[in-house]
Amino acid sequence: MVRTHNLGFPRIGGKRELKFALERYWKNQIPQQALLETGLELRQRHWEQLSNLDLVPVGDFSYYDQVLDMSFMLGNIPKRAHRSLANELDQYFRVARGRSPKDSESQCVHAGEMTKWFDTNYHYIAPEFTSDTAFSLNPNRLLQQIEEAKAMGVNPKPVLVGPVSYLWLGKSKDSSDRLELLPKLLSAYKELLQKLASAGVQWVQIDEPILVTELDESWCEAIKVSYQAFDKSPVKLLLASYFGELKENQSLLCDLPVSGIHLDAINGQDDISGIMAQLKDDQVLSLGVINGRNIWKTNLTQTLNWLEPIAQQLKSRLWLAPSCSLLHVPVGLANETQLEHDIKSWLAFAIQKLDELNVLSMALNSGRASVQQQLDDNAAAVAQRASSERVHNHVVKASVAALHSQMEKRQSDYTIRADQQRQIRPLPKFPTTTIGSFPQTNEIRQARLRFRKGELSQADYTKFIQGEIRYAIKEQEKLGLDVLVHGEAERNDMVEYFGQQLQGYAFSQSGWVQSYGSRCVKPPILFGDISRPKSMTVEWIKYAQSLTEKPVKGMLTGPVTILNWSFVRDDQPRSISCLQLALAIREEVLDLEREGVGIIQIDEAALREGLPLRAKQWPGYLGWAIRSFCIAANGVKDETQIHTHMCYSEFNDIIEAIASMDADVVTIETSRSDMELLGAFDDFQYPNEIGPGVYDIHSPNVPEEDQIINLMTLAAQKIPEARLWINPDCGLKTRTWEEVVPALQNMVAAAQRLREIA
């Protein structure tokens, strides 16, 4: 009999229960007990939803991040968070967010660095290491959850981040070699496995997603050493990789003395035969046959066609699962009442994916006839999608075919443009600006909701948003910022807002996916060829500009980010969808320019996270991604200033690609990593203007003026002052005005002092 299991379930809750409980707790509006109860309810609900499976994950639930959970379980807690410890969960939030609900202003610490989880839009808190990092196991949380799961009558399979991926995902704070910590770390893991065995656990899923990346000798060796060390493990280990292909790491994996291997059979289908050939007789092979990264129905018949021979060969040694944790898809379709019927029939969220898994295992275990109806329904939906007229637009396909390289280039080089831009819009040295959004207050959210429900007329809604724009402009003028923004009050989300105005997009009502901590995004669903019926932002920006003498930036989301933060088609290459988006944004850029908007920011917050996990595949991706940005941005006149913004600091490895986008100004996230990005400028002279973020907007803490000056002084050692801008790290929508005003006051004051020094 083929067995089924799951690698991880979305923890935020179908109605984002966890998000709301967390945020209330952080604001001291509910006691910790209430938060813990919500957590327990969610875990129990999820195990119930998974109860058809042979094994269910435990430890995939998290109050913030599973990597941070691992750090706490291993007792690897940054020293700065040790002080005046109330309880463990509060200490945990102190590391995650820079403060716990009990902390006073003076007890704030800088939050742990947040980094993208492989090529997803999930962010984890990077473990911190120094040469004297010690581990001391604290497995109580996990052990307790195992008991909870057992009480539900399910078969628990704890999920751990593997030791080598744990080291790899972390950062050395004293430039010592993380791998030197491996022996100590392995002792902690061994102790943990022992504890799990004592708790009656049979199988442990141990994730080493780094196996789908290019590993150098020392990391390969670390993998070998680690799993040799677990050879006589008291529990069976299912070693899981996902998100890509193992390629040259296949034999490394197959040589390890583990009881089972999980492969991503969606992104790593080509690995299957190689792994099968090396699989030992007593090893289990778990195939991730349902895509855990998108929301389309699986073509079940097609899957069975290739799976059946494997099942015949492996029998009960074959396990089936989604390709990766379902953390990256929404919980379920049950609450989706507004999706059009045909589009909804093409979709599968987490719960539906588990149903698909069930159908597959029944078909393998009892024959296709036992699930004929489900297979027929599935085939009908898949076929209807493939031929739907809503998916295919021949005009759009023709415009993409007609693209030419002239459309990718600015008229003149940066230096010529910069002169013209300075003449037309003189700005002080170290010009100050923000990244676009201002706080999204409850009032704003309410108004958008009421408008959507038809309780607020178009005219009243427009008036309301104009009021918000007026407020944002007035505040910025008071603060003395140089380049203003309209504040993005009309946008629920920087991608959904555009998707809603483009043809080819559909929207779920509650298709939330965790981005970090309590932050969720609701990725729109790009299902068909993309076109733009009319302008999307022009009226708001024009209104904002009419209120002030200072320049107001037009604010757009770029094609690569729209693509990377959407659920996208799996029936054509991503590059084609991206070019279609680029053409739509280009039309918007040209509309803005025509209406007199002189500065246009095109956010490519997510450009980096689309990078393939293997460096060998980077040039291919960067080729079409940068081309798409250039098509969107570079049709403007010389005097129009193009800005772009990126949400990350690891810049070094793609700095040349970023330079080739030829944006006049790029703003980036840097403050949490102490200007780490500046290393990029040692070997590469970035040719255009740059605004390294000096205010960490992911933390509620207000940056000090001196801190900002220090960061900018560091930046000025690498980049000529004349090309530096001063700005926060990212948009301010998640903050409150009470936090934002003092922070920006400090930022503007710092800019003024820098101008005096300079």
Ligand code: GLN
């Ligand atoms: N312009 C967007 C904002 O300010 C950018 C957000 C982002 O980079 N994630 O909110």
Ligand code: ZN
């Ligand atoms: Zn950002």
